[in-house]
Amino acid sequence: MAVFVCARCDAVLTGSVERVALPVCAHQKYGHDLLPALMESGTYAVDPEPAGPPWRPWSEVGAEEAEARGVFAPEFSLSFGAPGAVVVAPGDTRGTVLIPERCDGYCIGLDGRAGPNLACACCGSAVATRIDDCSYWQAVWLTPGAVRRVPDDGPEHAMTDxxxxxxxxxxxxxxxxxxxxxxxxxxxxxxxxxxxxxxxxxxxxxxxxxxxxxxxxxxxxxxxxxxxxxxxxxxxxxxxxxxxxxxxxxxxxxxxxxxxxxxxxxxxxxxxxxxxxxxxxxxxxxxxxxTGGMPEGVFRDDPxxxxxxxxxxxxxxxxxxxxxxxxxxxxxxxxxxxxxxxxxxxxxxx
Structure with missing residues (x-):
């Protein structure tokens, strides 16, 4: 188990969470409705790939540099942001406040287009991005370098074989x-x-x-x-x-x-x-x-x-x-x- 703290002032930013595999739907966009939370409460996952700006078009990156990063076919653009973003359920965050000027979204919520939109309530450093717009899984992405993982004494769940x-x-x-x-x-x-x-x-x-x-x-x-x-x-x-x-x-x-x-x-x-x-x-x-039984010729009338x-x-x-x-x-x-x-x-x- 672990908690994440502000890298600048050590204020606690999450509850006690346990690492799990990153869901395959982590970056999925689906429909035009509100989706539920991406992560189960009490868990976190790490995205090993770079995320966020700066972005470079494929024509500028080239096939050789892209393959060195594990991308073997052309994509519109590649992120050259920091890898290792940590995602938690919105309900597992602590001690953060919204940054009003970064609360942009496409429809009825926040999509993170303006960059990190959550700040540490103690020191004001931008530490995370809240995503809750339609078409997106609701999540909070902790910014690499702005947070630090600290071991926690909470009980570990037994590993499921x-x-x-x-x-x-x-x-x-x-x-x-x-x-x-x-x-x-x-x-x-x-x-x-x-x-x-x-x-x-x-x-x-x-x-x-x-x-x-x-x-x-x-x-x-x-x-x-x-x-x-x-x-x-x-x-x-x-x-x-x-x-x-x-x-x-x-x-x-x-x-x-x-x-x-x-x-x-x-x-x-x-x-x-x-x-x-x-x-x-x-x-x-x-x-x-x-178990038990029903009268002969009678079946369930469940939907x-x-x-x-x-x-x-x-x-x-x-x-x-x-x-x-x-x-x-x-x-x-x-x-x-x-x-x-x-x-x-x-x-x-x-």
């Missing part, structure tokens, strides 16, 4: 009660789709029926060329029988970010754990109680499970950002997919 993770069976449902697809699912599938394409070698792949086909199938049909199916994708991970296929969708640990490794030569495609858990252990609605009002669309920006950071995108066939999707923002499947 892979077997315990599988036993939780608490995956995030793919569909909201209103019939919209879960934004976290669209981000998670967008990132996994980039990895899946990179290991497919450009050949058609087969998916099992059900939610995997519903979320990945249309995208693979649109992005891969027609031809015979050469490889098969399965779910693999803790609590599931061993996979004997070429490609496996496996969980990424929610705390450490570690990717579960399948045995043998099976290629691993990482997927966010809460999405993987729902795919691996779906909760079916039973027509009768598990039907939510049904999506549109086809699933992986998050395009998460997909492109992930693909641009995979060395495989330098292969001509995969670079062709990247360029086509970057230049056609509303093309199928996005």
């Amino acid at each position: 892979w077997e315990a993770l599988a036993e939780q069976h608490q995956g995030a449902p793919p569909i909201e009660s209103c019939g919209a697809w879960n934004a976290r699912w669209e981000a998670a599938v967008g990132a996994a789709l980039a990895h899946l394409l990179s290991v497919s070698a450009g050949a058609r792949v087969a998916l099992p029926d059900g939610v995997m086909e519903e979320t990945f199938g249309r995208a693979l049909d649109a992005l891969l060329p027609p031809g015979p199916t050469r490889r098969r994708v399965v779910l693999a991970g803790p609590g599931l029988p061993p996979a004997d296929e070429d490609i496996a969708l496996v969980p990424r640990h929610p705390r450490t970010g570690e990717v579960w490794r399948p045995p043998g030569g099976t290629a691993a495609v990482p997927l966010e754990a809460d999405v993987w858990l729902h795919m691996a252990f779906p909760c079916a609605q039973l027509p009768v109680p598990v 039907l499970p939510p049904y999506p009002w549109r086809l699933f669309r992986p998050d395009r920006e998460v997909f492109l950002s992930t693909l641009a950071r995979l060395p495989a995108v330098r292969e001509p066939w995969l670079r062709g997919i990247y360029d086509r999707m970057r230049d056609a923002p509303y093309a199928c499947p996005f």
Whole structure:
């Protein structure tokens, strides 16, 4: 556990928080509604990539310098700000005040366009950026260099091993009660789709029926060329029988970010754990109680499970950002997919 303090005056700026993996949806923009908090209360994550100004266009950076930073395909611009921004839930901040002249936003909240908009209440130093505008996950990003991490004596949560993770069976449902697809699912599938394409070698792949086909199938049909199916994708991970296929969708640990490794030569495609858990252990609605009974011929009259009002669309920006950071995108066939999707923002499947 840790707390973050002002680097200038040592004033405490957060409650006691524990480090977890950075969510794949951390920089996602979704719809035009207010989104909930990005981070769970009592947790923080670190973004290893540079963030914020100054920005340099791709034409100025060049492919060689970009590849040295782990970006292998052109992006509109690259940040040359400091790496290592820390993100916490807004409710975990302490001792900060808004900077009125930096409270700009696009719609109904703050989007951080003017730079750090939270100051230390003790010394007035700009220390963080509050994000709560529509389309953004609500979060507070602590500015690298303006804050300092201090160990805290709070109780550490026991590390969840892979077997315990599988036993939780608490995956995030793919569909909201209103019939919209879960934004976290669209981000998670967008990132996994980039990895899946990179290991497919450009050949058609087969998916099992059900939610995997519903979320990945249309995208693979649109992005891969027609031809015979050469490889098969399965779910693999803790609590599931061993996979004997070429490609496996496996969980990424929610705390450490570690990717579960399948045995043998099976290629691993990482997927966010809460999405993987729902795919691996779906909760079916039973027509009768598990215990006791109901009169013969009588079934539950609970509301039907939510049904999506549109086809699933992986998050395009998460997909492109992930693909641009995979060395495989330098292969001509995969670079062709990247360029086509970057230049056609509303093309199928996005």
